[in-house]
Amino acid sequence: MSNLTEQDYDSATPALEQQMNLARRACWRSGKDLPTTASPNPAKPPSDESKTKIEPETKARVTKATCNASPSGLFGKRAVLLLALCLLLGLSQGRPNMSVTPGKDSGLDAGAVTQLNLAQPPPTADVAKDGDEPTEHPSHRLPRAEPLKSNEQNPTDEEEGGHKMERYPLSSVDFGRVKTPFIIGIWILSASIAKIGFHMTPKLHLIFPESCLLIVVGVVIGVVLYFCTDVAVSPLTPNTFFFYMLPPIILDAGYFMPNRLFFDNLGTILLMAVVGTIFNIATIGGSLYACGLFGIYGEGETPGLMDVFLFASLISAVDPVAVLAVFEEIHVNEILYIVVFGESLLNDAVTVVMYHMMESYNEIGLDKIIAQDIASGVGSFFVVALGGTAIGIIWGFLTGLVTRFTDHVRVIEPIFIFVMAYLAYLNAEIFHMSGILAITFCGITMKNYVESNISQKSHTTVKYALKMLSSSAETIIFMFLGVATVNNMHVWNTWFVVLTIAFCSVFRVIGVILLSAIANRFRLHKLSRVDQFVMSYGGLRGAVAFALVLLVDENVVKQKNMFVTTTIAVIYFTVFLQGITIKPLVKILNVKRANKRKPTMNERIHERFMDHLMAGIEDIVGKTGNYNVRDKFKRFDNRFIRPLLIRDLKEVNELHLLDHIPMQNYERELNQNRRKIILDSDQKPRIQFRSSPTKRKSSKNLTEESHSHV
Numbered sequence: 252m253s254n255l256t257e258q259d260y261d262s263a264t265p266a267l268e269q270q271m272n273l274a275r276r277a278c279w280r281s282g283k284d285l286p287t288t289a290s291p292n293p294a295k296p297p298s299d300e301s302k303t304k305i306e307p308e309t310k311a312r313v314t315k316a317t318c319n320a321s322p323s324g325l326f327g328k329r330a331v332l333l334l335a336l337c338l339l340l341g342l343s344q345g346r347p348n349m350s351v352t353p354g355k356d357s358g359l360d361a362g363a364v365t366q367l368n369l370a371q372p373p374p375t376a377d378v379a380k381d382g383d384e385p386t387e388h389p390s391h392r393l394p395r396a397e398p399l400k401s402n403e404q405n406p407t408d409e410e411e412g413g414h415k416m417e418r419y420p421l422s423s424v425d426f427g428r429v430k431t432p433f434i435i436g437i438w439i440l441s442a443s444i445a446k447i448g449f450h451m452t453p454k455l456h457l458i459f460p461e462s463c464l465l466i467v468v469g470v471v472i473g474v475v476l477y478f479c480t481d482v483a484v485s486p487l488t489p490n491t492f493f494f495y496m497l498p499p500i501i502l503d504a505g506y507f508m509p510n511r512l513f514f515d516n517l518g519t520i521l522l523m524a525v526v527g528t529i530f531n532i533a534t535i536g537g538s539l540y541a542c543g544l545f546g547i548y549g550e551g552e553t554p555g556l557m558d559v560f561l562f563a564s565l566i567s568a569v570d571p572v573a574v575l576a577v578f579e580e581i582h583v584n585e586i587l588y589i590v591v592f593g594e595s596l597l598n599d600a601v602t603v604v605m606y607h608m609m610e611s612y613n614e615i616g617l618d619k620i621i622a623q624d625i626a627s628g629v630g631s632f633f634v635v636a637l638g639g640t641a642i643g644i645i646w647g648f649l650t651g652l653v654t655r656f657t658d659h660v661r662v663i664e665p666i667f668i669f670v671m672a673y674l675a676y677l678n679a680e681i682f683h684m685s686g687i688l689a690i691t692f693c694g695i696t697m698k699n700y701v702e703s704n705i706s707q708k709s710h711t712t713v714k715y716a717l718k719m720l721s722s723s724a725e726t727i728i729f730m731f732l733g734v735a736t737v738n739n740m741h742v743w744n745t746w747f748v749v750l751t752i753a754f755c756s757v758f759r760v761i762g763v764i765l766l767s768a769i770a771n772r773f774r775l776h777k778l779s780r781v782d783q784f785v786m787s788y789g790g791l792r793g794a795v796a797f798a799l800v801l802l803v804d805e806n807v808v809k810q811k812n813m814f815v816t817t818t819i820a821v822i823y824f825t826v827f828l829q830g831i832t833i834k835p836l837v838k839i840l841n842v843k844r845a846n847k848r849k850p851t852m853n854e855r856i857h858e859r860f861m862d863h864l865m866a867g868i869e870d871i872v873g874k875t876g877n878y879n880v881r882d883k884f885k886r887f888d889n890r891f892i893r894p895l896l897i898r899d900l901k902e903v904n905e906l907h908l909l910d911h912i913p914m915q916n917y918e919r920e921l922n923q924n925r926r927k928i929i930l931d932s933d934q935k936p937r938i939q940f941r942s943s944p945t946k947r948k949s950s951k952n953l954t955e956e957s958h959s960h961v
Contacts, residue, residue, distance in 0.1 A: 462576040469733020492798040499720035505694030520593035528601040534758040536563030557613040564605035570793030571595035584843040599687040600636035639685030646675035647696025651896035654704040664709040742812040
């Protein structure tokens with residue numbers, strides 16, 4: 252054997268080298284010489300320490316396979332060599348190779364890392380890493396163990412490999428992380444600045460309602476976002492509207508609602524909210540479907556019967572947000588306000604039930620609806636309405652009970668009012684009840700008991716915080732309505748839009764006239780023609796209808812985009828046209844305005860006296876009327892509920908009595924007598940006069956002055 256052949260064999264891994272050496276020595280003993288193959292890649296023979304032992308069975312098998320061959324000439328020798336190489340290559344790839352990385356001085360380095368190579372493919376590089384070995388043909392290359400690199404790498408090597416180390420920056424900019432909330436904040440800031448400029452304008456706020464301005468600002472922002480940016484913000488999603496925007500508006504309305512007016516007109520409100528909404532759904536849906544049968548909407552654009560009634564159920568309800576935004580600016584009298592606003596609150600139960608009923612019927616199919624489905628739909632109305640009301644009252648009582656024990660932690664009193672009212676809304680939504688009714692009656696209930704437990708500072712905090720939250724929510728809602736208008740998903744059908752607006756207006760007037768005639772038969776204060784006109788003209792549609800139409804499943808209702816476009820058109824018509832013209836019409840028709848002053852002490856005493864007198868008369872004649880029910884509830888409330896929920900009942904009664912004393916008389920007496928009230932250490936008032944000591948007042952005058960202050 253030549254040295255060149257040995258170097259060629261020694262270029263393999265240590266395990267292969269030992270196997271090749273054993274085969275070669277066995278052939279030498281038999282007197283056979285293996286053919287030589289020139290290798291252009293001489294390698295340094297590895298040290299004996301890196302060689303591994305081979306099993307005796309494998310060694311005998313290799314020896315037998317190599318030496319028993321009897322080649323004839325050059326061809327036989329080459330065949331034996333190729334057979335040995337293939338066998339050794341298979342053995343090397345079938346078992347793992349444990350190798351130790353050699354050090355720099357041909358010895359084992361102390362920091363060498365052991366590597367386990369399992370069936371590695373042959374390297375494809377033509378040039379070795381060290382750069383000192385020439386190129387080798389792939390057919391003559393054998394698998395070589397690669398040393399495992401240590402985790403501790405030189406920074407210079409990282410930079411050479413393409414990785415650049417980053418140093419700690421002095422400052423950085425990351426707008427993408429806060430892009431969406433930042434843009435929403437800019438929207439709200441823009442709307443607030445627009446409201447300031449709107450009210451500073453001399454005549455603009457006298458002509459246009461505030462909601463119109465916010466929608467216009469939203470449209471402008473929507474145009475800028477659509478054509479100038481790529482911000483993908485989904486404005487006014489149903490979850491955002493129902494879970495975050497609507498609750499503060501309804502809580503503010505329910506907490507500060509005049510309870511006496513609301514319950515005195517509850518019969519008329521229920522008549523308008525329940526019967527009136529069902530009448531509008533039936534008439535609007537039937538008329539739109541009848542027009543569709545004549546092919547007015549065009550081929551392929553005619554919706555089915557259940558689709559039309561689904562749309563009518565969401566477009567027929569009066570919107571509380573739009574009514575609040577407009578009616579608080581025109582300041583109509585209390586009866587008109589409470590009837591229209593109460594209708595917009597209580598028709599939520601009808602709208603929710605009818606919407607889900609039509610949605611379920613649409614999925615079931617008109618031909619598969621049975622009597623049980625209809626009976627379940629009718630029964631669900633009472634479950635949704637009464638369940639939402641009961642949940643709100645229970646949470647209101649719980650709020651009063653909790654605030655009874657907050658006399659030592661006054662700072663958290665507003666938290667209970669906000670959080671527990673919001674939990675009442677969410678609790679109703681969990682059981683698919685009316686969340687609007689729940690939070691409304693929660694506000695009505697907690698006001699009677701919570702105000703007697705909380706401090707004056709907490710009451711002021713609750714008042715202004717609710718006003719701020721409701722005003723901000725209204726701003727965001729109307730602005731998002733404008734933003735949602737600008738998109739490329741609209742399907743405009745002129746006949747469907749025009750007929751929907753016409754039917755909503757006409758059937759609203761017819762329904763108010765018919766139901767007012769029924770209500771006037773049982774009312775002491777009749778609803779006049781002017782009142783009926785304001786009630787008809789004030790039936791505004793708003794964000795509730797828009798949020799409901801976004802919930803429609805496009806896979807079930809094919810005309811969803813057409814319904815969305817029509818809903819936006821109806822909202823714009825009612826908010827812009829009716830909202831702008833209702834204020835001058837109220838002035839032209841000389842509608843009675845609201846009186847914002849508080850009742851005097853004398854008026855409250857006479858009011859309480861008349862309540863007891865009318866309750867006694869109803870009891871004598873054997874009639875259970877409104878006064879009788881109110882008197883019985885007040886007796887039950889004063890005997891059982893108020894002692895349980897109110898901390899100090901005697902102190903509360905005295906404070907309520909002093910609240911109705913006119914402060915003007917108190918200040919006038921102070922200025923007239925020119926005296927000061929100085930409190931002693933025992934908290935008893937002491938009167939000190941500025942006049943000279945020689946001027947004494949008679950005991951009669953002092954007694955009159957003391958009574959005038961009390």
